[in-house]
Amino acid sequence: MILFNDFKAHLSPIRSEIEAAIRRVLDSGWYILGQEVDAFEKEFAAFLNVPHCIGVGNGTEAIALALMALGIEPGQEVITTAMTAYPTITAITMTGAIPVVVDIDPETGLLDPSQLSKALSPRTRIILPVHLYGNACDMDAILHFAHTHGLHVIEDCAQATGTRWRNRACGTFGKIGCFSFYPTKNLGACGDGGAVVTSDPELAEKLRYLRNYGQTSRYHHDFEGINSRLDEIQAAILRVKLHHLPTWNAKRNTIANVYRQSLKDASPKLKLPVQRPEVTHTHHLFPVLLSQRDQICEKLREEGVQTISHYPVAVHQQKAFHGRTQSGGCPRAEEWAHNVLSLPCYPELPSDQLQKICNRLLHLVNLN
Known part of the structure; x- marks a missing residue:
């Protein structure tokens, strides 16, 4: 797993x-x-x-x-x-x-x-x-x-x-x-x-x-x-951990760069969020956008790859938010919630597992 x-x-x-x-x-x-x-x-x-x-x-x-x-x-x-x-x-x-x-910027999710x-x-x-x-x-x-x-x-x-x-x-x-x-x-x-x-x-x-x-x-x-x-x-x-944080963040960025290079040609079925040049990213998460997110998530699970959606429900669609205020609808956030899937991206992720994730995801995207 x-x-x-x-x-x-x-x-x-x-x-x-x-x-x-x-x-x-x-x-x-x-x-x-x-x-x-x-x-x-x-x-x-x-x-x-x-x-x-x-x-x-x-x-x-x-x-x-x-x-x-x-x-x-x-x-x-x-x-x-x-x-x-x-x-x-x-x-x-x-x-x-x-x-x-x-609503959000559809290129970044922010x-x-x-x-x-x-x-x-x-x-x-x-x-x-x-x-x-x-x-x-x-x-x-x-x-x-x-x-x-x-x-x-x-x-x-x-x-x-x-x-x-x-x-x-x-x-x-x-x-x-x-x-x-x-x-x-x-x-x-x-x-x-x-x-x-x-x-x-x-x-x-x-x-x-x-x-x-x-x-x-x-x-x-x-x-x-x-x-x-x-x-x-x-x-x-x-x-203790603060001392190690710059190294860990650098490793997250290295993993993210592997994902970007491996998955960049999978579009339009798989979309990568845009990284602005003004940003020094720390890749707490690595989200991708998939038109058939739920099916691919399930297939990855069956093949031993854990993924999580961040987040599958937009704020204004949560039951707890009912009756509160939104700004004239947020369709881009709703679409993002429907498609977003986060891939494993932690400093200790072994390179062979990282490559397996890329290979399996590309295979599943091309099948669908």
């Missing part, structure tokens, strides 16, 4: 480093908001070249905290993409805000900035672009629109740790960048974890309070916060 992710293979080369980091925490006797979290926050901020990082419980709460820090109120609107993991929407609704989704004007209303306060698949949204166009209309930008970087737009790290363009360290991510914990980053010292201070019940000093609460803290063990693990 060719796995979609192989966590055992991922852990094996660094197991002794991870175990030493965990022992260090256990020996310290301090498990919440201690030296490991503080050190990771500094190291991750340096990695992104941003002044402030605040470790939080997970990527969903990272977005919710960012919205809270910017003063979002119930009934105000947040514009985001119709093609994202639903936790992006969950984070918005946690604050009482209203998600408004817009939010199409030309659609933002269709979603603008007097209640709009924030734009929330999602850097999906390890790709980067067009931040030039998004920031221009936001500045023109007096809106804040929060970046969802759950799948884009290390991705760059015009050689600047995703997460550092808007007021706040939000990251997830779910185990499948390029920088993944051994459990849940997340972070928010910002260049604004006042926002950073407020975010530190908000993640810890709004507590400004022990038992003194100046804000309505939540409990969303990155724990010491996960921070220690992430410190």
Whole structure:
């Protein structure tokens, strides 16, 4: 079986480093908001070249905290993409805000900035672009629109740790960048974890309070916060993994380049998303578009190749979204959801398995 992710293979080369980091925490006797979290926050901020990082419980709460820090109120609107993991929407609704989704760029699957004007209303306060698949949204166009209309930008970087737009790290363009360290991510914990980053010292201070019940000093609460803290063990693990992340991202890009070279002549039955020259990709996922996606997915499964669709249902078509706002329909997101299939793309994927995936996929595409 060719796995979609192989966590055992991922852990094996660094197991002794991870175990030493965990022992260090256990020996310290301090498990919440201690030296490991503080050190990771500094190291991750340096990695992104941003002044402030605040470790939080997970990527969903990272977005919710960012919205809270910017003063979002119930009934105000947040514009985001119709093609994202639903936790992006969950984070918005946690604050009482209203998600408004817009259609995607059909060449990348990412939010199409030309659609933002269709979603603008007097209640709009924030734009929330999602850097999906390890790709980067067009931040030039998004920031221009936001500045023109007096809106804040929060970046969802759950799948884009290390991705760059015009050689600047995703997460550092808007007021706040939000990251997830779910185990499948390029920088993944051994459990849940997340972070928010910002260049604004006042926002950073407020975010530190908000993640810890709004507590400004022990038992003194100046804000309505939540409990969303990155724990010491996960921070220690992430410190180990952060050191290896550039190498892992480079390996993902090497695998993606093999896919691109092997599959480039399979169109029109198989379409590869466009990679813009402004983007330094990190290939959290490698999606392809197939007109007979479900049949090919099943055949690959029968031949021992795991694949996953990211995502098979557009946001506005989810049952949980019923009755919420969309921007006049999102047909391109619907088509993307119908056709998209992600292929295994993790640093430890053996070259012979990678070649098998390419060969089997090309064979199945040509049969259909």
